[in-house]
Amino acid sequence: MIFLTKNNFPDQEFSQILQKPFINKELIIGIDCGKCVCNMASRFRENIYIGVEIKKHQSQVAYYKAEEMGLYNVIIVNMEALDFIENHIKDRTLQVIHIYFPTPYPNALGLKSKLMSRAFVDEAYRVIQPGGSLRFVTDHKKYFNETSRCFDFNRWCAIDWEPLALGQKDGYYVGTNCEVSFREFHQSDIYAFQLIRQ
Numbered sequence: 001m002i003f004l005t006k007n008n009f010p011d012q013e014f015s016q017i018l019q020k021p022f023i024n025k026e027l028i029i030g031i032d033c034g035k036c037v038c039n040m041a042s043r044f045r046e047n048i049y050i051g052v053e054i055k056k057h058q059s060q061v062a063y064y065k066a067e068e069m070g071l072y073n074v075i076i077v078n079m080e081a082l083d084f085i086e087n088h089i090k091d092r093t094l095q096v097i098h099i100y101f102p103t104p105y106p107n108a109l110g111l112k113s114k115l116m117s118r119a120f121v122d123e124a125y126r127v128i129q130p131g132g133s134l135r136f137v138t139d140h141k142k143y144f145n146e147t148s149r150c151f152d153f154n155r156w157c158a159i160d161w162e163p164l165a166l167g168q169k170d171g172y173y174v175g176t177n178c179e180v181s182f183r184e185f186h187q188s189d190i191y192a193f194q195l196i197r198q
Contacts, residue, residue, distance in 0.1 A: 001063070001066055001072050001074055001075070002017075002075045002076070003060075003075075003076050003078070004075065004076070004077045004078070004079070005077075005078045006079050006083075009087075014088075017048060018089070018093055020048075023046070023047070024046070024047040024048070025047070025093060025095060026040070026048070026050070026094065026095055026096040026097070026098065027049075027050045027052065027085075027094050027096070027097045027098065027127075028040070028049060028050070028051045028098040028100075029052050029097065029098065029102065029115065030052070030053065030054075030081070030099065030101065030102050030115075031051035031052065031053045031058075032053065032055075032058050032062070032176075032177065032178075033058050033061040033065065034051060034053075034061060034062025034063070034065040034066060035065075035176065035177060036098075036100065036166070036175075037049050037062065037066070037074060037076075038062070038065050038066050038071060039166050041066065041069075041071045041073050042071060043165060043166065045073055046073075048073050048075070049075070050075045050077060051074065051076050051077065052079060052081045053076070054078070054079065054080050054081070054111075055078075055109070056078055059077070059078035063076040080111065081115055081120075082115065082119065082123065085120075085127055086123055089127045091126055091127065092126075092127065092128070092129045092130070093127050094127050094128050094132060095128070095129055095132045095133075096128075096132055096133050096134070096135065097124055097128060097133075097135070098135050098174075099115070099116070099134070099135065099137070100135075100137045100176050100178065101137060101138055101139065101176060101178035101179065101182075102114070102138065102143075103115075104138070104140040104142070104143040114143065116147040116150060118150050120150075121150045121151055121152075125155055125156075125197060128197040129197070130198065131197065132196070132197050133159075133194055133196050133197065134156070134194070134197070135161075135192075135193075135194045136192060136193055136194075136195075137173045137174060137179065137191070137192040138191055138192075139178070139179075139186075139188040139189065139190055140191075141189065141191060144191035148193065151195065154198070155197070155198050156195040156196065156197060156198060157195065157196045157198060158193060158194070158195055159194055159195070159196055161173065161192055161193070161194050173190060173192050
């Protein structure tokens, strides 16, 4: 189990883990306090899960949660996601990138722009292995439409959503706290896509 910030890169153990062949490495962006990443890691212990969270306190809570659960297949990173990918992930390293309910209001996090942009999509294409996937869920229709326009569909293929066995209710995409809140308390519509990298 590893906890990384901008200050402790380069990290030799992290680099060695990413270089291991034949092990699926999945990136979850915006993990908040770690419920989703820990749920995935406990159910699929043969995979490596890298959870990225820009908020320091939440990333620390996520790390302690993974530690409490004895999840040695989890890496928690307290950094901005695009910066992390650009500077620390090599080409064709990841099997999946999960992006569930990113904020459509980047200023609230001190960021200049939204995560989902053409620059991010280009980086995602670079780091995902051919045949790997990008999974995106939001309750924000405008953000969903803007995000959809960032993809070149000569490079990505849309497929039907494949639910992961994470214990979520029937009809739920991932069952994160955000999804439960938006569906049950705010009565929001939820929008999602899953793309395969060509």
